[in-house]
Amino acid sequence: NAGVTQTPKFRVLKTGQSMTLLCAQDMNHEYMYWYRQDPGMGLRLIHYSVGEGTTAKGEVPDGYNVSRLKKQNFLLGLESAAPSQTSVYFCASSARDSQYNEQFFGPGTRLTVL
Amino acid sequence: QQQVKQSPQSLIVQKGGIPIINCAYENTAFDYFPWYQQFPGKGPALLIAIRPDVSEKKEGRFTISFNKSAKQFSLHIMDSQPGDSATYFCAARKTGANNLFFGTGTRLTVIP
Numbered sequence: 001n002a003g004v005t006q007t008p009k010f011r012v013l014k015t016g017q018s019m020t021l022l023c024a025q026d027m028n029h030e031y032m033y034w035y036r037q038d039p040g041m042g043l044r045l046i047h048y049s050v051g052e053g054t055t056a057k058g059e060v061p062d063g064y065n066v067s068r069l070k071k072q073n074f075l076l077g078l079e080s081a082a083p084s085q086t087s088v089y090f091c092a093s094s095a096r097d098s099q100y101n102e103q104f105f106g107p108g109t110r111l112t113v114l
Numbered sequence: 115q116q117q118v119k120q121s122p123q124s125l126i127v128q129k130g131g132i133p134i135i136n137c138a139y140e141n142t143a144f145d146y147f148p149w150y151q152q153f154p155g156k157g158p159a160l161l162i163a164i165r166p167d168v169s170e171k172k173e174g175r176f177t178i179s180f181n182k183s184a185k186q187f188s189l190h191i192m193d194s195q196p197g198d199s200a201t202y203f204c205a206a207r208k209t210g211a212n213n214l215f216f217g218t219g220t221r222l223t224v225i226p
Contacts, residue, residue, distance in 0.1 A: 042218040105157030
């Protein structure tokens with residue numbers, strides 16, 4: 001089991017460019033999440049999904065879009081990158097019936113927007 | 115607005131010491147309080163969790179103390195080791211939801 005994987009691991013963008021971050025999980029989890037981690041801010045939820053074909057906004061959704069076309073994949077898109085989106089992005093997944101709602105995290109994607 | 119307040123931001127202890135990390139919340143709808151551990155270059159991983167119907171939970175050297183009336187909870191690491199050096203995040207979840215609200219993190223360094 002690979003668990004949660006993220007592609008790419010690193011990326012540098014120029015302001016205004018677009019990109020898509022891919023998250024994949026092989027644990028058959030229903031729920032998936034995208035977070036950003038910034039120094040002194042902790043982890044903040046961007047968007048999440050409770051099942052294939054569904055998405056919802058988290059705490060900081062502006063400037064991002066997501067799609068969950070397949071249960072195992074959750075895509076995070078930046079249509080027009082801004083320097084404020086420089087961050088480390090983490091994807092996570094969890095099972096619907098988990099007693100402790102344990103979220104399993106990927107290794108992260110470090111994004112720099114110049 | 116930070117829903118879960120965490121302190122301190124960083125902590126340095128000697129090997130064998132007992133670091134304590136504190137978290138506080140206001141929303142009484144929270145019903146589940148996990149702690150996540152993150153090593154450099156890795157994603158966070160669940161360490162231990164507690165529900166508000168108990169005041170303490172122990173797993174190995176890690177203990178959560180929970181004070182429901184004060185809306186505070188803390189992580190204690192007994193006999194800390196250099197391998198415990200990591201960033202620790204507290205979190206909280208609302209009843210009926212799956213989303214977690216994370217604290218801002220505490221970077222722990224255990225000196226040999």
